[in-house]
Amino acid sequence: KILILDFGSQVTQLIARRVREAHVLSEVHPCDVTDDWIRDYAKDGHLKGVILSGSHASVYEESTDKAPEAVFQLGVPVLGICYGMQTMAHQLGGKVESGHKREFGFAAVRARGHTELLRDIADFTTDEGHGMLNVWMSHGDKVTELPPGFKLMASTESCPIAGMADEARHFYAVQFHPEVTHTQQGKAILERFVLGICGAKPDWIMRDHIAEAVEAIRQQVGDEEVILGLSGGVDSSVAAALIHRAIGDQLTCVFVDHGLLRLDEGDMVMDMFVGQLHAKVIRVDASELFLGKLAAVSDPEAKRKIIGGEFVTVFKQEAAKLTSQGAKGAKWLAQGTIYPDVIESGGAKSKKAVTIKSHHNVGGLPEQLGLKLLEPLRDLFKDEVRELGVALGLPPEMVYRHPFPGPGLGVRILGEVKKEYADLLRRADAIFIEELRNFVDKESGKTWYDLTSQAFTVFLPVKSVGVMGDGRTYDYVVALRAVQTSDFMTADWAELPYALLKKVSGRIINEVRGINRVTYDVSSKPPATIEWE
Ligand code: XMP
Numbered sequence: 001k002i003l004i005l006d007f008g009s010q011v012t013q014l015i016a017r018r019v020r021e022a023h024v025l026s027e028v029h030p031c032d033v034t035d036d037w038i039r040d041y042a043k044d045g046h047l048k049g050v051i052l053s054g055s056h057a058s059v060y061e062e063s064t065d066k067a068p069e070a071v072f073q074l075g076v077p078v079l080g081i082c083y084g085m086q087t088m089a090h091q092l093g094g095k096v097e098s099g100h101k102r103e104f105g106f107a108a109v110r111a112r113g114h115t116e117l118l119r120d121i122a123d124f125t126t127d128e129g130h131g132m133l134n135v136w137m138s139h140g141d142k143v144t145e146l147p148p149g150f151k152l153m154a155s156t157e158s159c160p161i162a163g164m165a166d167e168a169r170h171f172y173a174v175q176f177h178p179e180v181t182h183t184q185q186g187k188a189i190l191e192r193f194v195l196g197i198c199g200a201k202p203d204w205i206m207r208d209h210i211a212e213a214v215e216a217i218r219q220q221v222g223d224e225e226v227i228l229g230l231s232g233g234v235d236s237s238v239a240a241a242l243i244h245r246a247i248g249d250q251l252t253c254v255f256v257d258h259g260l261l262r263l264d265e266g267d268m269v270m271d272m273f274v275g276q277l278h279a280k281v282i283r284v285d286a287s288e289l290f291l292g293k294l295a296a297v298s299d300p301e302a303k304r305k306i307i308g309g310e311f312v313t314v315f316k317q318e319a320a321k322l323t324s325q326g327a328k329g330a331k332w333l334a335q336g337t338i339y340p341d342v343i344e345s346g347g348a349k350s351k352k353a354v355t356i357k358s359h360h361n362v363g364g365l366p367e368q369l370g371l372k373l374l375e376p377l378r379d380l381f382k383d384e385v386r387e388l389g390v391a392l393g394l395p396p397e398m399v400y401r402h403p404f405p406g407p408g409l410g411v412r413i414l415g416e417v418k419k420e421y422a423d424l425l426r427r428a429d430a431i432f433i434e435e436l437r438n439f440v441d442k443e444s445g446k447t448w449y450d451l452t453s454q455a456f457t458v459f460l461p462v463k464s465v466g467v468m469g470d471g472r473t474y475d476y477v478v479a480l481r482a483v484q485t486s487d488f489m490t491a492d493w494a495e496l497p498y499a500l501l502k503k504v505s506g507r508i509i510n511e512v513r514g515i516n517r518v519t520y521d522v523s524s525k526p527p528a529t530i531e532w533e
Contacts, residue, residue, distance in 0.1 A: 001025040001046050002194055005033070007055035007065055007083050013339050013379055014179040015051055015081065018190045020209075020384070023202035024048075028379070035070035042074050049077040049198030052084025054138075054177065066091055077170035077197045079117075085173035086141055089164065092171070095145035102140045107156045109133045109176060115153045115165045117172045117192055121185050135176035135183045137162075142175065170197055206384075206391040210245065213376050217246035221332055226374060227322050228334040229315050230255040230281060231406070232269045234399055235336030235377060238389040242376050243334055244279045245392060252280045252330065254318045256311055259287020260408030260422060263430040272398065286314050290410075291419055298415040300533035307407040312365070319369050333371040337378050338385055402454045403488070411533040413459040420514075421459050421476075428478045428508045428515055429457035435507070436482070439500045448482075452494045455482035458521070458532045466509075466516035475516035480504065483530055491525040 002019050006012045006028050019026035031052070033041075041047060050071050066087055071078060080088035086096045111118040111131045122131035133154070143161040146152065154163025154174060162175040172193065178186035194200050226243060230236050230253040243251050253273060257266045266283065273279045293306050323329045366373045377385055389399035405411055412429075413421045433456075436449040444451065458479040466473040480501070485491035505518040521528075 001027060002049050002051060002198065002200060003038075003041065003047055004028045004051045004053060005031045005067060005071070005084075007031045007053050007087070009054035009056065009083070011177065011179055012053040013342075013381075015053060015190070016379065017381055017384070018179050018187055019051075019194055020204065021187065022191045022194050022200075023204045024194050024200040025204045025208065025212075026051075031065045031067060033068060035068045038068050038070040038074070042076070047074070047076055048200040049079065049194065050074070051193075052078065052080040052088060054082030054084060072169075072171070077172070077193070079193050080171075080173035081179065082139055082175060082177060085164070085175055086139075086143060088171065088173050089143040089145075089147055089150075092147035092150075092166075094143055094147035094150065094164075096141050097144045099140045099142050103137045103158055105137065106182065107135055107137045107159070107162075107176065109135050109154045109156050109162050111154055112152045112163070113165065115151075115163075115172070116167060116197055117165060117174075117189065118153060118163070121188050121192065123184050133176075133183070133185050135178075135186075136180050137176050139175060143173075172197070206387050209388060210242070210391060213242055214246040217243055217374070217376055220374065221247055221250065224250070224332060225322070225328065225330040226251045226332040226334050227319050227330045227371070228253045228336075230269065230273065232261065232265055233336070233404065234382075234389065234401065235338055235385060237269075237272075237336075237394060237398065238385050238392065239334055239336035239375075239377050240273065240279065241277060241389065241392040241394055243374070244273075244277055249280055251334070252282060252322055254315060254322075255281055255283045256314050256318075257283060257285050257287060258290040258307060258311065258408060258410075259285075259419070260290065260307070260410045260417070262404070262409070262433075263426040268398075272394070277393075282318060284314055284318055286310070287419075289314070291417065294410065294417045296416060300411065303410055303417065303533070304407050307410050311406075316365075316369065319371075323369060323371065331372060332374045333366045333369060334374040334376070336385075337375045339377075339379055339381055342378050400450075402449075402452070402456075405531060409459075411531050412456060413461070414532060415461055421461060424476060424512060424514050425457060425459040425478065427512045428459075428518075431507045431511065432457050432480055432504050435500060435504045439497065439503075441497075448494075448496060448500060451484070452482045452496075453485045453488070453491070454530060455480075455494070457481070464517050468516070473516045475514050477517040477519060478508065478515055479519045479521050479532070481521045481530070481532070483525070485525075485530075488530065489525075491530055493522050493524055496520070 002024055004015050004026055016026045016028050052067050090096050123134045124132050142159050146164050149166045150164045153165040156162045159175055165172045178189040228240050230240050240253050273281050290310055293310055297303055386399045390396055409422050409425055410417055436455055437447050439448045460477040462477055463474050464477055482494040482496055483491040484494050508518050
């Protein structure tokens with residue numbers, strides 16, 4: 001396995017992720033572990049290499065961390081990244097100076113010295129025949145003098161020592177960030193280190209992660225009871241399946257059904273978790289409560305606040321019942337927090353990362369309920385969570401579902417929310433999604449559901465005139481929305497085939513009595529948003 005020592009960079013978990021992608025087990029530990037801890041950790045011979053992460057700190061700040069000296073005495077390869085390079089240089093006798101200006105962004109790095117790490121890895125070659133890499137840089141300090149035994153491995157115009165290596169001891173270091181995707185060859189470089197230089201075996205798979213995570217959950221929880229808020233979304237579902245695998249009936253899921261879910265969604269969640277996984281799930285049918293609170297409210301922000309607030313209230317009531325059973329009461333609250341949530345909230349493990357913005361998933365509830373927090377997915381990225389879900393036996397259709405907002409249909413029914421509207425919308429939306437899943441694009445062989453990032457139907461509470469058979473109709477309108485996006489910050493409307501739109505429109509108007517007109521939303525984000533409210 002590979003040990004990653006975390007100096008508090010926002011992207012440390014990306015290093016772990018790249019190592020996992022190379023099918024090698026990695027563990028992230030804080031940089032201030034002791035020499036004894038490191039020696040003990042390496043004792044069984046499974047440790048193949050160490051990676052020192054970046055940090056936002058400077059080597060010259062008073063409180064700055066160093067790598068435990070033992071790291072350099074174990075006889076295993078070490079890779080320093082950014083701050084990790086600087087501390088390696090500093091600790092092994094080189095020189096680091098505070099840069100006069102921060103370097104942040106793309107840089108072209110020239111590989112030097114034919115090292116094992118960068119050999120034959122290049123994005124392009126200059127006219128003079130130098131191999132060049134396009135990399136991502138983010139640093140203030142830089143190494144200005146190589147430690148004894150090291151040679152130059154890479155340089156840029158503004159950073160003459162952008163990489164260094166002591167190949168006899170297998171110590172390598174780069175000033176740039178190979179773990180981010182902006183560094184095009186980053187994956188190849190990290191693979192070279194882990195598989196080539198460290199000689200780690202690429203035999204780690206998601207199933208191993210399950211075994212490790214199950215063991216960790218059992219260790220953490222012991223024989224205590226755990227509660228989890230199940231929403232039907234990917235993260236809470238995967239967390240529930242994983243925890244259930246670990247502790248079975250010690251887990252109770254609370255599924256608050258606010259009545260604003262998609263067609264049959266509540267039953268599907270129950271069927272999945274109770275019918276198939278045999279997990280304990282308390283389904284709270286709170287649709288009347290929510291609809292009551294939403295009556296006569298048409299402002300989008302007010303609606304969101306009501307739905308979010310009620311959700312917490314109902315969940316807390318259920319949780320209170322489960323915790324108030326004395327010694328037998330629940331002691332843990334499990335959440336499907338994933339790594340991007342952790343980064344957003346600035347809660348990265350090392351307590352050193354800087355807060356960017358707080359996230360709804362993290363903090364708050366556990367303290368109010370007097371519960372300890374269990375977050376088994378907090379080191380994983382979304383696509384890894386999906387892979388884990390499939391490996392745990394959740395249906396791929398569920399795990400690869402488009403995102404669905406917490407307030408559900410509450411923000412897809414414009415203005416006041418009524419049960420009648422929700423029922424019409426659910427049926428129309430189910431037809432749209434069914435046809436997206438049916439229609440295959442010939443060129444790519446993929447369905448239009450997979451070719452779109454998010455697709456749904458919006459209910460417009462206006463009536464228009466139509467004709468059906470011999471009669472006049474005066475019914476509601478729906479809008480179809482389908483977008484393509486990589487990050488949901490910007491999005492293009494999808495150019496769905498006319499044949500697909502025609503089929504969907506025909507089916508909705510014929511099958512959903514009460515809707516007589518279907519429109520297609522051709523607005524991009526920005527200036528429109530993906531949801532209508
Ligand atoms: P917008 O409409 O802001 O949506 O372009 C971007 C993405 O966020 C989802 N979304 C939400 N998700 N609670 C959520 O959990 C919300 O209140 C919410 N509002 C929007 C939206 O579905 C899209 O994927």
